[in-house]
Amino acid sequence: MSNGDAAGSALLRRTTSRILHRIGRRGASLAFVGLLCLAIAASLAFAPAGQRATPGYAVLASVAPLNLWALAWCVTGVLCLVQMFGRSDRIAFAAATALVLLYGLINLISTFTGANPRGWVAGAVWLAFGGWIALIATWPEATPPPGRFPGSTPAGAAAVVVADAGGIIQSWNPQAAALFGWSTEEAVGRPLTILMPPRFREQHVAGLSRVLATGRSDLAGRVIPLVGVRRDGSEFGIALSVNAWQSDDGIAYTGVIRPIGGGDAD
Numbered sequence: 001m002s003n004g005d006a007a008g009s010a011l012l013r014r015t016t017s018r019i020l021h022r023i024g025r026r027g028a029s030l031a032f033v034g035l036l037c038l039a040i041a042a043s044l045a046f047a048p049a050g051q052r053a054t055p056g057y058a059v060l061a062s063v064a065p066l067n068l069w070a071l072a073w074c075v076t077g078v079l080c081l082v083q084m085f086g087r088s089d090r091i092a093f094a095a096a097t098a099l100v101l102l103y104g105l106i107n108l109i110s111t112f113t114g115a116n117p118r119g120w121v122a123g124a125v126w127l128a129f130g131g132w133i134a135l136i137a138t139w140p141e142a143t144p145p146p147g148r149f150p151g152s153t154p155a156g157a158a159a160v161v162v163a164d165a166g167g168i169i170q171s172w173n174p175q176a177a178a179l180f181g182w183s184t185e186e187a188v189g190r191p192l193t194i195l196m197p198p199r200f201r202e203q204h205v206a207g208l209s210r211v212l213a214t215g216r217s218d219l220a221g222r223v224i225p226l227v228g229v230r231r232d233g234s235e236f237g238i239a240l241s242v243n244a245w246q247s248d249d250g251i252a253y254t255g256v257i258r259p260i261g262g263g264d265a266d
Contacts, residue, residue, distance in 0.1 A: 026084075026089055026136065026137075026246070027084035027085065027089070027246070028084070029133075029136045030080045030081070030083060030084040030089055030092055030093070030096075031080070031081065031084050033077075033080050033092075033096050033133060034076075034077045034078070034079075034080030034081040034084065034092075034096075035077065035081070036077075037073045037074070037076045037077030037080060037096065037099075038073070038074060038077035038078075040073045040077075041070045041071070041072075041073035041074035041077060042070075044060075044066050044067075044069050044070035044073065045066070045067060045070035045074075047066065052066065055110070055115065055116035055117075055118075055119070056107070056116060056119070056122060058115070058116075059106060059107070059110040059115050059116050059119065060106065062115070063106060072099060073099065075095075076092075076095045076096055076099050079091065079092045079095055080092045080095075080096055090137070093133060093134075093136070093137035094137075096133050097130050097133045097134045097137065100126055100127075100129050100130035100133060101126070101127060101130040103122075103126040104122075104123045104124070104125075104126030104127035104129075104130055105123070105127075106119075106123075107119040107120070107122040107123035107126060108120055108123035108124075108127075110123075111123065158175060158256045158257060158258045159173065159175040159176035159178075159179045159180070159256070159257040159258070160173045160175065160176060160254065160255070160256055160257075161173075161176055161187075161192070161195075161254070161255045161257065162252060162253065162254050162255075163192050163252065163253045163255070164251075164252050164253075165208070165211075165212060165251045165252065166191075166208070167191050167192045167193070167204070167205070167208050167253075168189060168190070168191055168192075169187050169188050169189065169190055169191070169192060170188065170252070171188070172184045172187040172188055176257070179228075179230075179257065179259060180194075180195055180228065180229075180230050180231060181230045181231030181232060182194070182231050192204065193205070194229075194231075195228055195229060196226070196227070196228065196229060197227055197229050197235055200226075200227070211244060211251060212251065222241070222242075223239050223240070223241050224239070224240045224241070224242070225237065225238075225239055225240075225260065226238050226239075226240050228257065228259075236259055237259065237260040238257050238258065238259055238260060239257070239258045239259075239260050240255055240256070240257050241255070241256045241257075242254070242255045242256075243255075
């Protein structure tokens with residue numbers, strides 16, 4: 001393999017890894033559901049006359065025109081494909097679940113009305129599919145364990161801080177308490193800005209806003225030399241490794257912090 005081919009393969013692997021990390025397992029599931037919705041929309045919009053005369057299609061047409069059904073599936077599919085990259089995906093999951101369950105109920109009812117004697121088979125399939133989508137919608141994204149991403153250090157030897165998209169501390173390990181002087185009860189719920197000198201806080205807030213807008217962190221996976229501040233106001237050098245990941249509530253951050261330059265906590 002030439003150097004160019006190797007570089008291209010490495011670039012493709014990195015790009016694929018970043019995409020998969022960006023969308024997570026919920027996003028990947030939404031991609032599948034979205035593409036399936038678009039396929040169903042096409043089958044409704046371009047169904048031949050003979051197919052439209054079958055009991056299943058006839059039952060749907062008795063509720064609403066097939067083109068309207070096709071539009072509903074198309075909009076839902078596009079919504080799923082868009083929100084697979086977003087901080088929030090609840091609307092897409094809710095829309096897909098509602099549409100699939102509605103399909104299942106219509107097919108079940110058609111069995112009892114006699115319009116489609118075998119509608120219960122399709123109804124059971126659609127309802128099971130809707131249940132599967134609803135189950136996925138309850139999945140939280142896996143939280144990366146401390147020390148298991150590039151540039152991190154073993155959790156037992158470093159302060160580990162987890163924050164939400166707004167920079168509010170959600171998790172705080174004993175090493176962080178020892179290093180910064182804030183207990184877990186005191187730190188959780190406070191902004192990350194308590195850990196940095198005032199002169200850096202505006203830049204930090206701007207960085208969080210940029211990640212929210214773009215969905216991408218330029219600092220992820222890097223070890224960054226910074227200045228931290230203890231509860232008593234004293235400053236000390238730190239090395240920060242940060243990772244942005246997709247949680248159930250949107251983007252979240254895990255930071256692994258080690259003191260440098262003789263700044264170890266007592």
